Amino acid sequence: MTFLKGRRILLGVTGSIAAYKSAFLTRELVKAGAEVRVIMTRGAMDFITPLTLATLSKNPVLSELIEDRETGVWTNHVDLALWADAMIIAPVSAHSLGKMVTGQSDNLLLLTFLSAKCPVFFAPSMDLDMFKHGSTRENIEKMQSFGHILIPVGKGELASGLEGEGRMAEPEEIVQQIHDYFEARLPLRGKKALVTAGPTYERIDPVRFIGNFSSGKMGYAIAHELAERGAEVTLVSGPTSLKVEHQRIRTIHVESAQDMLKACQQEFSVAEWVIMSAAVADYRPVEQSEQKIKKTDAQPVVHLALNPDILKWMGEHKSPAQTLVGFALETNNALENARKKLKAKNLDLIVLNTLQDDQSGFGYDTNKVTLITADNKTLPLELKTKTEVARDLIDYLQQSAQ
Ligand code: C5P
Numbered sequence: 579m580t581f582l583k584g585r586r587i588l589l590g591v592t593g594s595i596a597a598y599k600s601a602f603l604t605r606e607l608v609k610a611g612a613e614v615r616v617i618m619t620r621g622a623m624d625f626i627t628p629l630t631l632a633t634l635s636k637n638p639v640l641s642e643l644i645e646d647r648e649t650g651v652w653t654n655h656v657d658l659a660l661w662a663d664a665m666i667i668a669p670v671s672a673h674s675l676g677k678m679v680t681g682q683s684d685n686l687l688l689l690t691f692l693s694a695k696c697p698v699f700f701a702p703s704m705d706l707d708m709f710k711h712g713s714t715r716e717n718i719e720k721m722q723s724f725g726h727i728l729i730p731v732g733k734g735e736l737a738s739g740l741e742g743e744g745r746m747a748e749p750e751e752i753v754q755q756i757h758d759y760f761e762a763r764l765p766l767r768g769k770k771a772l773v774t775a776g777p778t779y780e781r782i783d784p785v786r787f788i789g790n791f792s793s794g795k796m797g798y799a800i801a802h803e804l805a806e807r808g809a810e811v812t813l814v815s816g817p818t819s820l821k822v823e824h825q826r827i828r829t830i831h832v833e834s835a836q837d838m839l840k841a842c843q844q845e846f847s848v849a850e851w852v853i854m855s856a857a858v859a860d861y862r863p864v865e866q867s868e869q870k871i872k873k874t875d876a877q878p879v880v881h882l883a884l885n886p887d888i889l890k891w892m893g894e895h896k897s898p899a900q901t902l903v904g905f906a907l908e909t910n911n912a913l914e915n916a917r918k919k920l921k922a923k924n925l926d927l928i929v930l931n932t933l934q935d936d937q938s939g940f941g942y943d944t945n946k947v948t949l950i951t952a953d954n955k956t957l958p959l960e961l962k963t964k965t966e967v968a969r970d971l972i973d974y975l976q977q978s979a980q
Pocket of ligand 1: 774835854855856857858859860885886887888889890903904905906907919
């Protein structure tokens with residue numbers, strides 16, 4: 579339920595026997611990582627106590643518009659509505675449904691509902707014949723015509739003992755529907771991305787290698803951010819201690835530059851966005867000893883061969899539909915060198931970082947970078963966390979793709 583993590587959810591509860599399910603719904607939402615605030619109508623309190631929902635949501639339950647007439651303390655329904663990423667009204671009784679449709683606003687829940695700019699989901703709950711009534715049908719349709727999202731009722735035994743349609747959807751189904759709604763609207767949904775991260779290790783013998791200090795944090799942050807926005811990500815990762823678990827990230831672990839090249843060549847043609855943040859070793863030992871090289875008094879010599887430049891290969895093979903992003907780590911003439919690299923490797927964008935900035939580069943959680951585009955726009959960013967840099971970079975790619 580990645581969408582719900584960290585999201586702000588307003589749960590409205592009205593007077594229907596299904597209000598007992600709101601406790602489970604609150605729990606499911608909190609379990610999925612959402613921040614939940616509950617608004618109850620007076621009618622709802624006949625079916626479930628505010629104490630239950632306050633405890634489960636870990637927030638005081640709101641119900642009164644004016645909390646204290648003498649001191650003038652009141653709940654600002656407009657702020658409350660603006661706070662929310664989504665509003666769920668579950669259950670919606672026939673009575674509250676009618677009021678919502680006609681714009682009545684004599685309680686905090688209705689006022690907040692009218693103020694909400696976020697998506698509003700509503701889960702009706704009532705007895706069979708009430709549900710079948712023409713006015714209910716019309717009210718549901720009207721709610722939908724206002725742009726609110728219906729969570730359809732279930733079928734089965736009702737509190738009255740009758741069998742049929744009218745019961746509120748189960749809490750798990752409600753959470754799933756909300757999740758699916760937002761997943762389907764993620765901005766990068768369906769986009770395929772290839773990201774490389776980390777160092778490469780070039781073996782000298784079974785226990786020694788040539789490598790570098792890259793931690794992989796930048797590439798992992800990029801992969802994660804892309805996936806959070808809906809992209810299907812293939813992450814080709816050199817050896818790092820990092821782990822990423824996301825349903826839209828497939829990780830291919832590699833060790834050497836040659837392994838990385840092979841994996842990237844296999845994945846390249848289907849990727850629309852390719853972001854190469856790996857610190858690929860430029861050289862590898864010409865020979866790799868099968869056995870551990872013994873220590874002797876003689877000075878050992880390791881002969882090096884040039885590794886394939888993966889990004890250059892991609893620049894030579896990219897189609898007009900592909901966007902290719904490289905990274906440059908420069909210690910002198912940074913801008914000029916980065917621009918040269920962008921041209922030489924036929925990139926659309928290069929992310930420049932210099933080791934001269936404190937707290938920036940290998941191993942740090944922060945990075946200070948400059949984005950440079952093929953049409954020579956330069957965008958220096960402040961020192962930020964690598965997650966924020968990933969966001970800025972992807973924001974930029976998204977804007978350019980529009
Ligand atoms: O030429 P330089 O190594 O500075 O270029 C850095 C960029 O090129 C990075 O995006 C890195 O991932 C990529 N690269 C590569 N294959 C190499 C060396 C660098 O893909 N052998």
